[in-house]
Each structure stands twice: as structure tokens, then as C-alpha cells.
Amino acid sequence: MSYFSDDDKRENLSENSEPEKSPLQERLEQDEQERKSTRLKKRSGGKGGYFFSGLVGVIIGALLVWLMMPSLVNQMPGTTTKSSSDNKPEINQVATEVTTDVIKAVDKASAAVVGITNIQEVTNGGFWSQPTTTTQEAGSGSGVVYKIDGDKAFIVTNNHVIEGAKQLEVTMQDGTKEAAQLVGSDVWTDLAVISISSKNVKTVATFGNSDVLKQGETVIAIGNPLGLEFYGSVTTGVVSGKDRSVPVDLNGDGSVDWQQEVLQTDAAINPGNSGGALVNLAGELVGINSMKIAQSSVEGLGFSIPINSAIPIITELEKTGEMKRPTMGISLADVTDVPAFYQQQTLRLPEEVTTGVVITDVIANSPAAKAGAKQFDVIVEMDGEKIETSIDLRKHLYNEKKTGDSLTMKVYRQGKLVELKLTLTNSDTL
Structure with a gap:
């Protein structure tokens, strides 16, 4: 066994051999070697990793450029931008001009x-101030x-x-x-x-023939309902009834003075329509709109004066300014309005006679009185024409006769047929 000093030991180690490593140093060197080995492996495989990352980057860049191309193109001169509204579905619109018989007639x-x-x-004022007279729309x-x-x-x-x-x-x-x-x-x-x-008049109406109208036939009312703000309004309907007779109070005393002969229609007729036209599908004037039944429980019940009844009146008014009617001097009632009991007991009509006009009163010194007509005579014929209602009688008297004409009529008197002849006079003379 040898003993050396510390200096001797160091000299000996440097000259003859590697210094002896401690376990700790060996462990540290081993760890360092492993880290170097790991870095070398990463470097050897790094070329592939870098290539793959680069490829992904290129692909992503290409996609971004592709997505940005429309915007870049639209910003270039000479290009237009298509708005998002262009992608909305279009609305198809068809312009078809419709022409019907009603449109042609109107x-x-x-x-x-x-x-x-x-x-x-x-007239305004009075009592406290001097009355003044002005004019206004009534x-x-x-x-x-x-x-x-x-x-x-x-x-x-x-x-x-x-x-x-x-x-x-x-x-x-x-x-x-x-x-x-x-x-x-x-x-x-x-x-x-x-x-x-006539300076500004460009159109005149064409008279039609109201006698040939059929129930259910289309008619058109033209007028100004509720005033001029609704000028030229058009309503359509049908002929609801012909030869209607509507009671009229002419003087406002609550008593019926006249039975107006009218056409019934469901074409809307309102205040302001009065005097307007009722035309057929040929555009011909077949009636003068006159009135309607204004009740909460009634709808579509309008009336028009048949043009065939109006023409003689129009002609006479144009010529003389007034209507001078021939008269017989009697009061009338339709047989259909008389209860069956009185038809048999008072009028004593034959069973086969169910229509006609009853003379309810005879004016003294009238053409009828001079011809021998009596109360409760039933008129069934005038100048060879069958008379079924008072409308038939007025049509014959006012449309076909004038003052001074003679008239032959047949009446039932107490069940017997009697013929009477009379000369018509002016109604103003009675």
C-alpha cells in the first residue's frame, strides 16, 4: 500500500491516464449524449417536416387567393358588381287587357x-236683420x-x-x-x-227597347251616386222584374197619388244616381234610374223608368214643355188587389175572369161618365187590346192616345160584358 500527497496524485494523473470519473459525471455525460442523439434525429427528419409544412402553407395560400378573386376582379376597371338582390327569385307579371260585354257597353x-x-x-236673416237672398247647391x-x-x-x-x-x-x-x-x-x-x-257634347245615348228585356238579363246602371265626387260610377245587376208598379206619394201628404210603372233591378241605385242611365249589354238606354227602396231590411231593390214608357213623355216635354194627358175621368184598382169575396159578391165576375181594372169612381161630366161607365165596372179590353192591370191601361192611354181621340172599351158589369165608346179630353179640363 502506497501513500501519495495531493500534488503527487495530480501530477500522476496528468501524465499517465484519464482522471477517474465519478458516477455523477458519468450520468451527466450520458444524458448529454442522449440529448445530442435526439437533436440529430430531429435534424435528419426535419427536411420532410419542413416540406410538409410548406406544402400545407402553399395550399392554404392558393385557397385564399381563389376566394378573393371575385372581389379583386370586381375592383378592376371595366368590371361591374352584381348585387345580392340579383340572386332573388323574379316575380312574373302578365299584362292582359280584358274586354267584356259590360266594358264595351260602358x-x-x-x-x-x-x-x-x-x-x-x-233666404237668410230676418227679425233682427234685413233678410238676404243667396243661391246655393240644394x-x-x-x-x-x-x-x-x-x-x-x-x-x-x-x-x-x-x-x-x-x-x-x-x-x-x-x-x-x-x-x-x-x-x-x-x-x-x-x-x-x-x-x-251642344258645343262640348260628343256622345248621345242610343234608345233601346225596354219591352224586349228579359227577367234575369244583365243591365248596367251609370250615374253619380252621392254626388259628383263619384261621377260616372258603374254598377251591374239583372232585370229583377218587369212591369212593376210602385206607389208614389207626389205631394208628401202620406197618401198614394200614383202607381209608377218601373223596371226592378238589383244594380245598385243610390241618391245621385237618379236620372242616370240603365243600359243593356249593347250599350242601349233601356231605362232612366229613378228610385230605390231604402229600408234596413231591404237590399238590391232599385227601380228604373222603362224607356218605352219615357219616350212619349220626353217627346211631349220637348215640344210643349208640359205633359198634356188624355183622360177618361175614372179612378182605378186592379182586380188582383180585390179580395175574392168581393170579386164574386160585388163585382160578380165570371170565374174565368181573374184580371182586369175596376172602376172605383167616375168623375161627373167626364168622358167615362158621358159614355155610361159606372162604378164597379171591370175594364178587360181597350181598342181590342187585353187589359189586365192599371199599367196596361195607362200604357194604352198615354202611349197610343192623345186628347180628342176616341176609345172603345169592354167592361164586365154585374157579370155581363158591355161595350162603351168615349172621346178623350185633356186632364186639365176636369
Whole structure:
């Protein structure tokens, strides 16, 4: 066994051999070797990793460029941007011009229908101040231009449209207004004729034939309901009934003075339509709109004066300014309105006679009285024409006869047929 000093030991180690390593140093060197080995492996495989990462980057960049291309193109000169609204579904719109028989009829007749304004005098003040008289609009209605004669155009309307007027004003389809003059009126048939300058009149109505109308036939009402703000309104309906008889109170005393002969229609007729046109599908004037039943429980019940009944009145008013009717001097009632008991016991009609007109009263010194007519005679025939109702009688008397004409009629008197002859006189003479 040898003993060395510390210096000897160091010298010996440096000259002859590697210094002896402690276990700790060996462990540290081993760890360092392993770390170096790991770094070398990573470096040897790094080329592939870097290649893969680069490839992914290229792909992502290409995608970004592709996505950005539309925006870049739209920003280049000469390009347009397509808005997102262009991608919305388009709405298909078809413009089809529809023409019906109603449209054709309205085109033909509507320009002949005018508005009529009734202007009346009104007195204001009094008692404390001096009364003053002014004029103001009292109402409005409709009318139909039916004739041009030289510098005048003639218009038919209702009597109640022009009644009490101090001035009359007519409004044409184009808005032109004309002063109008009253030609004549007839309270019994509710018809009137007025005239205006023909300067601005371009259309006149064509008269049709109301006798050939059929129940259920389409008709069109043209007028100005509720005033001129609804000028030229059109409503459609059908002929609901023919030869209707509507009771009319002419003087407002609550008693029926007249049975107005009318056409019934469900075409809407409202205040302001009065005097307007009722036309068929040919655009022909077949009636003058006159009235409606205004009750909460009633709907679509309007009335029009048949043009065949109106024409003789229009013609007479145009010529003389008034309606001079021939008269027989009797009061009338329809047999159908008489209870069956009185038909048998009082009138003593044969069973086969179910229609006719009962004479309820005879005016003294009248044509009927002079011809020998008696109360409760039942008229069944006039000049060879069958008479079933008072409307039939008035049609024959007013449409086919005039003052001074003779008339032959057959009546049932207490069950026997009697023939009477009379000469008609003016109603003003009774």
C-alpha cells in the first residue's frame, strides 16, 4: 500500500491516464449524449417536416387567393358588381287587357251620362236683420244626353232632380260645366228634359227597347251616386222584374197619388244616381234610374223608368214643355188587389175572369161618365187590346192616345160584358 500527497496524485494523473470519473459525471455525460442523439434525429427528419409544412402553407395560400378573386376582379376597371338582390327569385307579371260585354257597353254609353246640380235660392236673416237672398247647391243627380239639335243638346233626367231649381248646372265627363235651361217636367212620371249648349257634347245615348228585356238579363246602371265626387260610377245587376208598379206619394201628404210603372233591378241605385242611365249589354238606354227602396231590411231593390214608357213623355216635354194627358175621368184598382169575396159578391165576375181594372169612381161630366161607365165596372179590353192591370191601361192611354181621340172599351158589369165608346179630353179640363 502506497501513500501519495495531493500534488503527487495530480501530477500522476496528468501524465499517465484519464482522471477517474465519478458516477455523477458519468450520468451527466450520458444524458448529454442522449440529448445530442435526439437533436440529430430531429435534424435528419426535419427536411420532410419542413416540406410538409410548406406544402400545407402553399395550399392554404392558393385557397385564399381563389376566394378573393371575385372581389379583386370586381375592383378592376371595366368590371361591374352584381348585387345580392340579383340572386332573388323574379316575380312574373302578365299584362292582359280584358274586354267584356259590360266594358264595351260602358264605353259606348258612359260619355252620354252627365251630372246635374240643382241650385236654389235661400233666404237668410230676418227679425233682427234685413233678410238676404243667396243661391246655393240644394242637391245633385244624373242625366242622359239623348239628342243634339243644332246648337242645343237635350238631356233627360228625373223631375225630382230639377224640382225647385233657380239655376241648373250640368257637368260633363271631362269636367266641363254648362249652364242648363229647363225645357219641361212631369211630376206624375218623374221625368224632366233640360237643354245645354251642344258645343262640348260628343256622345248621345242610343234608345233601346225596354219591352224586349228579359227577367234575369244583365243591365248596367251609370250615374253619380252621392254626388259628383263619384261621377260616372258603374254598377251591374239583372232585370229583377218587369212591369212593376210602385206607389208614389207626389205631394208628401202620406197618401198614394200614383202607381209608377218601373223596371226592378238589383244594380245598385243610390241618391245621385237618379236620372242616370240603365243600359243593356249593347250599350242601349233601356231605362232612366229613378228610385230605390231604402229600408234596413231591404237590399238590391232599385227601380228604373222603362224607356218605352219615357219616350212619349220626353217627346211631349220637348215640344210643349208640359205633359198634356188624355183622360177618361175614372179612378182605378186592379182586380188582383180585390179580395175574392168581393170579386164574386160585388163585382160578380165570371170565374174565368181573374184580371182586369175596376172602376172605383167616375168623375161627373167626364168622358167615362158621358159614355155610361159606372162604378164597379171591370175594364178587360181597350181598342181590342187585353187589359189586365192599371199599367196596361195607362200604357194604352198615354202611349197610343192623345186628347180628342176616341176609345172603345169592354167592361164586365154585374157579370155581363158591355161595350162603351168615349172621346178623350185633356186632364186639365176636369
